[in-house]
Every structure is written in C-alpha cells, then in structure tokens.
Amino acid sequence: MVLDASRRARLHEVLFRWWKDARLERDRLPWRSTRDPWQVLVSETMLTQTQAERVASRYPAFIQEFPTVSSCAGATSAAVLRAWSGLGYNRRGMTLHQSARRIVAEHNGHIPAELESLLDLPGVGPYTARAVRAFAFEQPAAVVDTNIGRVLARAVAGRPLTRREAQELADNLVPDNAIRDWNLALMDLGSLVCRSKSPTCGRCPLGQAGECAWRQRDAPGGGVDPCRGSAAVSGSQARFEGSARQLRGRIVRAACEGPIARSRIIELAGASRAAAAIEQVLTDLLAEGLLLEQPGDLFCLPGEVFS
C-alpha cells in the first residue's frame, strides 16, 4: 500500500497539531525526558511487556542502580533480576543483562545505532531496535507496536495488515525530520484515542479531518474493526490464574530473597497443581538460566555465590 504525498502531509499536519496538547500529559513519564541510549534500551525493554504506569514506578530505581551499560554488565544476573522484580517476564531482565555484556564486549560499551547491530542483541526485536534508533539517536526508523499497528490498520489502511505491510506503511509515513516526535505522536494517538476496546472516535484528529479509513466507511464502532487479526496488534491472552507463567513468577520472586528449597517451590505451586507441571516449570527455569541448582536440593538466582 502506497500513500500519496498529499495524504502523508495531511496526516503529519493533523497528528502533530493534536499531539501538541496531548503530549503534555505523556511527557511526564520518566523515560520521555531522556535520549540516553542505555536508558532508552532499558525503558523500551520494560515497556514491551508492561503498562506504562507500572514501568514508571520501577524504572527510576533500576536506572539509579544501573546508570550505564557497564554498571549493568558488571553486575550479577541475580542483581539485575532483583531490580527487575515486579515487572514480569523475568527472561527479559536476563536478556537485557546479556545485551549489556555483549555491548561492552563487542561495541566498547556503546549502544550501536545500526539496525542490524541492534537486532543482533538478545531480546531486541524489530520494535526495540527501531525504538532505540528513533528515540535515542533520531535516526530514520518507524516503530510498530500494538498501538501503532491498530492506528495503521484502522485509520490509514482500513483493513487488516500483514506484518510486512504494517512496517512498510509505517516506514512510508515517517517524516524526514522529527523522527522521535512522529513515532511518539502516533503511539500516543493509539493509546489515548484509538484505543483497542473503546476508541474515542469523537475526539480523534484523524477522524475529524476525514483521514480515518475505517470511519469514512463505517459509523464509529460500526462494521468489523480492521485491527482485528491485523499484524502487530495483540490479541487475547491465555488465563493467568493457575498458569505456568504464574508459578514461574512466584519462584523467581521467592528466589530474590535467597536460595529456596524444592519443598518451598511445591508450596508456591499450591495444592491444585500437578507434580509434573511443577517439575516442568522448574526444568524450564533452569534451562533458561533464570534459576541455578545448588547442592542440597536448593535453587538460587544465577550469579549468586554461596558458601
């Protein structure tokens, strides 16, 4: 899908005019005030899995403890996981730590600005790599997160997109300058106005300007939502209560306090969980390096030394 220059210019004008006011609230988020590549990498890694509000409550402490790539690289995995505690998806804390060590070893401690080099880092995918380029380096990059994916499918295309189409459309839309602002503005529109469940079309700058393909075709909320099934737009989740995810989180959190015994892990699992399921979770955590086995049927966080 190709956008002609006039539609592109119109979208820029309309969105930036709206964002001038909308950004005031969003700019209070702590990571909005930095362009330090390490701080951007940390915050974007946190934000890929967690709502902004929860990240806002933990990001400052994490940056205070690990203000630089080398401070993180020099720490133990256990220290990083403790600082990560409460954010969820502990594996990402591990990959962030591994990335820090790789950046020290392979890039002299400087976060690379090239897309390929960024994508090479563990835990860094198409979104995070482009986020670092756009937000830290002001380099040409179009991020496609779930919010932007929704706006692209609904307003720009008016139909579900494949992953490639979404990225191409986003690439096509990025202006030559104000790269950081453009990505933030599009993201803010998705999260504040073009929301997943209850989009406020009445207050949407694109709809009001006649630039929303969905709204041009259907009344607000009418028809089939074009973002359903569109690439990069997250769908529904598996039940959390009783899941392996829940138990993994409990185990890692408990291990943050110190070594834990197998019997403690079984307690954490609760009465209704099958023994085989508990064993599988434990096996997975060990294989992923999130947990380390110690003599005496004890388990601890990686990098800890006990005597």
Place this chain on the structure above:
DNA sequence: AATCCGTGGAC
C-alpha cells in the same frame, strides 16, 4: 474476566 504488551522459537 478481560485487558495491557514485543520477542523468539517451533512449526
């Protein structure tokens, strides 16, 4: 109960 979220590995 459903919602909010990108990466990576299996197919």
Place this chain on the structure above:
DNA sequence: TGTCCACGGAT
C-alpha cells in the same frame, strides 16, 4: 515465508 504460542501480574 507466516502463524501460533509462551511469557508476569496488577487492575
């Protein structure tokens, strides 16, 4: 290549 699933936990 594209699609599916696992992955945390507060609200």
